[in-house]
Amino acid sequence: VRCQHSPPLRALQASAVLRRASDEHKKEPLTSSSQQHFDSPPAGHQPEEEPQGPHSSYTGQGGQESEDYESEEQLQHRILTAALEFVPEHGWTAEAIAEGAKTLGLSVAAAGMFHSDGSELILHFVSECNTKLSKLLEKEQKLVQLGEAEKKPIDEFLRHAVEARLRMLIPYIEKWPQALSVLLLPRNIPSSLNLLTSMIDDIWHYAGDQSTDFNWYTRRAVLTGIYNTTELVMMQDSSPDFEDTWRFLENRVADAMTMSNTASQVQSTGEAVVQGLMGAAVTVSNAETSRAVR
Amino acid sequence: VWVCRCHCRVLLSRTAGRLRARRGLATGPETHFGFQTVTEEERREKIYRVFESVAKKYDVMNDSMTLGIHRVWKDILMHKMNPSPGTLLLDVAGGTGDIAFRFINYVCSVRERQLQRKLKHHQNLSWQEIFESYQKDKFNSLGDSQVVVCDINREMLKVGKQKAQHLGYCEGLSWVLGNAEELPFDNDKFDVYTIAFGIRNVTRIDLALQEAYRVLKPGGRFLCLEFSHVSNPLLSRLYDLYSFQVIPVLGEVIAGDWKSYQYLVESIRRFPPQEELKAMIEDAGFFKVDYENLNFGVVAIHSGFKL
Numbered sequence: 088v089r090c091q092h093s094p095p096l097r098a099l100q101a102s103a104v105l106r107r108a109s110d111e112h113k114k115e116p117l118t119s120s121s122q123q124h125f126d127s128p129p130a131g132h133q134p135e136e137e138p139q140g141p142h143s144s145y146t147g148q149g150g151q152e153s154e155d156y157e158s159e160e161q162l163q164h165r166i167l168t169a170a171l172e173f174v175p176e177h178g179w180t181a182e183a184i185a186e187g188a189k190t191l192g193l194s195v196a197a198a199g200m201f202h203s204d205g206s207e208l209i210l211h212f213v214s215e216c217n218t219k220l221s222k223l224l225e226k227e228q229k230l231v232q233l234g235e236a237e238k239k240p241i242d243e244f245l246r247h248a249v250e251a252r253l254r255m256l257i258p259y260i261e262k263w264p265q266a267l268s269v270l271l272l273p274r275n276i277p278s279s280l281n282l283l284t285s286m287i288d289d290i291w292h293y294a295g296d297q298s299t300d301f302n303w304y305t306r307r308a309v310l311t312g313i314y315n316t317t318e319l320v321m322m323q324d325s326s327p328d329f330e331d332t333w334r335f336l337e338n339r340v341a342d343a344m345t346m347s348n349t350a351s352q353v354q355s356t357g358e359a360v361v362q363g364l365m366g367a368a369v370t371v372s373n374a375e376t377s378r379a380v381r
Numbered sequence: 382v383w384v385c386r387c388h389c390r391v392l393l394s395r396t397a398g399r400l401r402a403r404r405g406l407a408t409g410p411e412t413h414f415g416f417q418t419v420t421e422e423e424r425r426e427k428i429y430r431v432f433e434s435v436a437k438k439y440d441v442m443n444d445s446m447t448l449g450i451h452r453v454w455k456d457i458l459m460h461k462m463n464p465s466p467g468t469l470l471l472d473v474a475g476g477t478g479d480i481a482f483r484f485i486n487y488v489c490s491v492r493e494r495q496l497q498r499k500l501k502h503h504q505n506l507s508w509q510e511i512f513e514s515y516q517k518d519k520f521n522s523l524g525d526s527q528v529v530v531c532d533i534n535r536e537m538l539k540v541g542k543q544k545a546q547h548l549g550y551c552e553g554l555s556w557v558l559g560n561a562e563e564l565p566f567d568n569d570k571f572d573v574y575t576i577a578f579g580i581r582n583v584t585r586i587d588l589a590l591q592e593a594y595r596v597l598k599p600g601g602r603f604l605c606l607e608f609s610h611v612s613n614p615l616l617s618r619l620y621d622l623y624s625f626q627v628i629p630v631l632g633e634v635i636a637g638d639w640k641s642y643q644y645l646v647e648s649i650r651r652f653p654p655q656e657e658l659k660a661m662i663e664d665a666g667f668f669k670v671d672y673e674n675l676n677f678g679v680v681a682i683h684s685g686f687k688l
Contacts, residue, residue, distance in 0.1 A: 159668055162688060185465050193600025194572040195465050200686060203463050263667075290402055 142184045143240055163200060167211040168189060171259075174218075178262045179205035179269060204277050209266045210282065216255045217286045224293040241294060248290045248334055249314055253321055257329075264322055287311050301364075309346075313339045410545060412584060415647030421584050428582050431641045432476070438537035438636040440544075441478050445635055446628050446642075454680050455577060458606045459483045461673070461682060462573060463506025466492045470594060471571040473561045473566075474579020474591075475530040478539030478544055484528050485550055492524040523553045531559040562588040566596045573597075574598075577606040581652045590665035597687045603667055609674070609681035610654035616677055624649065655681050 170187025177183040183205070185198040201207045206264045230236040239247065256263055270279040287310050318337065409420035414427050435442065443451050458480070464470065466488050472480045478493075501508075532538050538556050545554060559565045560575065561583050574593045583589045595602050611617040624646040632642025652663065655672050662670045667685030674681050 129614075159688065181463060185395065188600055191600075194598040194602070195468055195600075196462075196572040196598075196602035197600035197688075198465070199463060199602050199684070255563055 095201070120227055152260070163207075164211065166193070166197060167202075167208050168215070170208055171212060174208070174259055174262055178259070179209050179266050181205060184208055204269055205266075206271075206272070208267055210275065210278050212259075212266075213270075213279070213282050216252065217282060217289070219255065220248065220252045220286065221289050224248060224289065225372070228293055238295075242344050244294050245290065245310065245313070245330075245343075246333075246336055246340050249310075249317060249336055253318060253332070256318075267318075267322075283311065283314075287314065309343050312341060400675055402664055412537070413651050415651070417682060424584050424602055427644075428584075430478055431644055432534045432582075433536045435636060435641050436476075436534065436540050438638075439537065439540065440479075442632065442636055442642070446614075450676070451578075454606060454675055455479055455483055457675060458575070458577065458604060459487050461605060461684065462487075462575070462602070464488055464491075464526065464573065466495065466526050468526050468572045470526070470528040470573045470575065471531060471592045472528060472565070473531050473559075473567070473574065473576045473583065473593075474533070474536065475575075475577070476532045476541055476579075478530055478550075479540035480575055480577050481528045481530045481541075481554060482545070482548065482550055484526075485523065485553060488524065488526040488553075489522055492522060492526075495524070507616040517650070523681045527553045527555070529555045529562075529566075531557045531564065533558070533560050546607060560680055562592060564592045564596055568595050569598045570596050571598060573604065575604045575606070578608070580605055580607055581648050586653075586661060587665065590662055590667075593664045593685055600685045603662065603683075603685040603687070605662075605683040607658075607681060607683070609658070609672075609678055611678040613677055642647065655683075658683055 166184065166188050167186075169190050170184045172190075173183040173186040177186065181198045181201065183204045184201055185195040188197040189195055227236065231238050259266070267277065284307065287307055290310060291306055313336070317332060317336045320335045321329060326330045328331075411418055412424050413419070414424045419427065432439075449452075464484060464486075464487060466519050468488065470481070470484050471485070472478075476480055499514075503514075519528055529543060530538070532541070535558060538558060542556055545551070557565065561579070562585050574597055576589070576593075580586060580589060590603075596601065611620050628646050629639050629642045632645075633639040636642070651660075654675065655678070659670050659672055662683055662685045665685075666687070668688040670683065670685040672681045672683045
């Protein structure tokens with residue numbers, strides 16, 4: 088038995104957190120409007136208007152979307168971001184998420200929205216780091232385009248990008264091994280692999296098309312290998328400011344460069360050899376025919 | 382034969398209802414009591430009497446009817462809740478305290494692990510500091526968690542309190558007499574609201590859900606453990622057979638009360654199925670409402686958040 092309660096009853100409830108977007112569940116626009124949070128800026132609730140504000144998440148039916156409602160996903164993002172500050176103490180766990188929810192004024196039970204092994208928190212963190220890296224590389228690219236900075240040679244660029252990305256792990260370095268193991272759970276592998284490959288692609292994109300004679304897959308695989316091995320070295324590094332890690336990174340990138348040169352050398356040598364063989368074959372066949380003719 | 386009996390009773394009660402209306406007797410809004418049709422007031426009274434009479438044998442009957450599986454269901458509910466120390470739980474229709482005791486056990490063990498981890502961190506404290514931390518934590522084994530058990534039925538609460546004493550639970554427990562449709566608590570008080578095998582007995586479920594929304598803090602969680610509908614047709618037939626043939630007999634043999642257990646199995650059939658209950662919970666204002674079937678739908682856990 089489904090009951091429609093009178094909207095005025097619900098209007099009294101000020102949801103302290105979620106500035107709710109009207110969604111598929113709510114049939115009455117009035118019901119959802121009375122549930123809104125009244126702290127929001129005076130732009131307020133416009134049930135019939137269409138303009139898609141920067142914060143609106145998705146369109147309800149009939150354009151019942153209001154500009155400054157946030158969705159559950161956005162709230163979850165906020166909680167996870169707030170939870171990051173408690174990770175050094177509690178690890179990547181539901182406890183950290185509970186503490187994060189507390190700082191937003193929510194009950195600790197809100198951590199129940201997420202998995203109890205902290206997967207979402209880790210994936211959220213990785214995704215945020217990748218976004219930060221993209222922004223950083225984009226900024227630097229703009230500087231180069233404006234002529235305010237010099238374009239880096241490819242190996243220096245790769246080193247710089249990987250180091251910048253790995254440095255973002257430093258505040259959480261103690262608990263990062265735990266995070267890595269959670270990311271390797273079968274359930275999380277699709278998402279974590281996705282994040283990893285898109286980050287690597289990003290780096291290559293901003294590296295520009297300084298050709299190194301690799302094809303696209305090889306480039307991806309090489310940089311993924313460099314990144315993963317450097318990350319593992321970083322876990323065990325106790326040198327001041329992780330100098331050993333950066334030196335390891337330098338060596339690996341240098342190796343990759345040499346490998347590319349060797350590959351192109353091998354290729355041209357290979358071509359030369361093939362040509363030589365072809366030439367020899369032609370000569371031999373000519374010699375045969377001329378002998379036959381004679 | 383028994384199925385016939387049930388149908389007959391339905392027919393009889395329906396005519397009785399109509400007769401009542403024709404005679405102009407006080408009718409009030411009509412609802413169901415098992416397969417009978419009664420007014421809301423009558424329903425509340427009848428249910429009160431049912432639980433008054435079963436209170437003492439409630440736990441024994443639970444064990445025999447569900448072959449002890451109800452303990453597993455309640456454990457799963459607790460794991461799903463995953464409460465951290467400092468959580469304030471309201472257990473409505475919590476009668477004999479099963480959920481409350483499990484909550485206390487869970488929170489205590491989490492707290493112990495927390496303390497152990499804290500100790501491992503602080504490897505170079507002075508003896509004075511260690512002593513002080515022991516003092517502080519010894520008197521805080523629950524980590525400030527609390528559970529309030531609320532029930533409409535005095536007898537059930539009495540049994541619960543006796544059980545608590547017997548099992549040695551004293552800290553962090555309170556027992557309150559109250560109606561789920563009109564809770565005697567202020568707004569925004571609790572972190573988690575649970576109702577285990579109780580919402581079926583509430584006459585106005587929508588009111589209970591609204592009250593749940595009211596007393597929960599923002600971010601708080603609503604959890605409902607209840608018998609639900611089995612969709613698999615073969616299992617459903619077996620389940621019906623078991624419910625209508627075995628359970629009332631057990632009720633008579635063990636508790637000496639056939640009618641109450643007849644009411645029990647009928648009320649399960651009358652309760653809305655999973656999707657409908659989910660819609661009702663969303664109507665009350667909860668978000669991220671979801672349910673988990675246990676034992677193919679014999680029991681379902683519904684969860685929602687006040688956001």
